[in-house]
Amino acid sequence: MQPPAWITQLADNEAVAYSQIRPKDKVLLEQIQALRLVEIATQGNQRRVVIINKEGFSQWFRTKYPETALAPVTGQRAANIARAGHSKAGVATHKAQPILLRWFSTDPNSTWADLTRRCGIIGITSDRLATLDLPPYWTLLTIENWEPFLAVDYAPQTGAIITIFTGGNIAETTLQALATLRPTPTQAIHFGDYDWSGLAIYRRIRATIPQCLLYIPTDIALLFRNFASHDLLIGQSPLVVREDDPPEFHEVTMLIAQYNAGLEQEIIAPPVL
Secondary structure, three states: OOOOHHHHHHHHHOEEEHHHOOHHHHHHHHHHHHOOOEEEEEEOOEEEEEEOOHHHHHHHHHHHOOOOOOOOOOOOHHHHHHHHOOOOOOOOOOOOOEEEEEEEOOOOOOHHHHHHHHHOOEEEEHHHHHHOOOOOOEEEEEEOOHHHHHHOOOOOOOOEEEEEEOOOOOOHHHHHHHHOOOOOOOEEEEEOOEOHHHHHHHHHHHHHOOOEEEOOOOOHHHHHHHHOEHHHHOOOOOOOOOOOOOHHHHHHHHHHHHHOOEEOHHHOOOOOO
16 A cells, blocks of 8 residues: 555655645544654644654554555665665765866965865865855856866966866756855856757756856857757757746757757867956
8 A cells, every 4th residue: 555645755754744634634644643653843834744753653654554665865875775675766866976176276375276286176075065165256167078177277366266077967966065155156157068958957057056157159159050960969858948048048049959959068168267
């Protein structure tokens, strides 16, 4: 027997909004309340059903729904093997992601810039991004592909430029971690492929970092005419332009449609910052 959706969410998160419980499930709620497995907590104007006896609830859940595996937990591979049969079931990303970055600055006291000069790149996990000692003014540059990421070399006169390798479609955990950086970047730019997938990646980044701009070289129309490839679009789903997409997004979609082809970012010089 399959449990109601709110019971599954309760098992996963140890709490669920009271509003998700349908009238026909109120009897079930009363039962687990009577067993002192859960209670109804009020916070402001919201009510939630909260587990107060984790071990007892888990035992009740297994007995009540013996053929139902608990939903996987993000980033907990061992737990997911026990809960769902394999570690990646239904999980798109982990709680902590590796982030590769390069830090450019003329500040002689910048430890991170020195590490970049000596090591080429810096590796850090997304849960440690708060350890970055950010200056008041800095630029965030996300780069989709490996070769352009390694090729960029900036020596700004003020502030700092931090380039992040997205490795294609950036992990949600990484994206959310970037959005928490303080102070926020003075400017944020995305440099990626000019095809449907590249635009989808940029759209995801901009949804989380609204100030992020899509880098468009001034000669992009000429580059499309000379170097665009139809093969890049194979297997990609076309995007429909939305009202909230910026003008540069519209420009690229029109070029893709005009040539029925995409443009790899490796053919384009990186932004001048």
